[in-house]
Amino acid sequence: MNSLQKKAWFELFTTTVAVIISGIGVGILVHFNAKGVVGLMSFLIAGLIVGLYSHLREVRLWANLDEREKKIAFRAFVLGAYTFVLFVVIASFATLFLIGGRGRIAVYALPVISLIGIFISQFMSSAAILIRFAREQADGQ
């Protein structure tokens, strides 16, 4: 298993764990009716730390990849981003047409949409890398 495959598995695992923990967190916040700037700021700071850490990790890993692996990683990233956008587009139009233009939706649905979108996006990104290498291995044999 090369470093890109390890990255794909690691990111899929950490994203799954993060989404589960965040889902539980959203449930707890809904239960305690939490609101306000303090919660928002703590969420944003936590998100910033996670984003910064993952970016630095990505930069370090990127330096060890060869041209072919970089191409595969970039394509997987683009696929993940497209999937996320497509999911948000479908979710937005589905809510508009199912509930109606004058309808209203509960705000706790928004973080849930975000979490599902992040999970699907990461799943597609990791799957793209793993399937690519599995195919190459199969061709090699």
Added chain:
Amino acid sequence: MIRQKKVAILRLKIIAVSMLAGLLIGLGAGLARNHKFALILGSFIPAVGNLVAILCFMFIPKEQAKISHDERDELIKKRALYISYCVMLSVVVIGLTVPFFMSGPDGMIPSYYLNILLIAILSVTIVTESVAVIFQYGWQEGEKS
């Protein structure tokens, strides 16, 4: 000037004009207490602007030279895409989470909020990508022609 930079500049102009027009017309209709008209025009004009900005590469003719772009241009395009996607993902997550914390879990928002967020995301992505392209080529004209 290289085609990629021309497209980026044109995209920025289209987005700026459509955003300003949408804002002014929406604001004018809002002041005239026609809120439905304000909402429709305020989101429709930027949405059309986004669409035109995406398709504006068709208005700029391809270069006649045999090699119109090299590896450096590809790298610039990739970097710009990466930056714009990262910004886009951050904006989506922030846009989907801020209402939750601001109104509390019992709050309700209009169903068209997500569609307006989509238009905003599209604008932010196009602007970020265009700025990243222009920044990497350099703000001054004629650096690579």
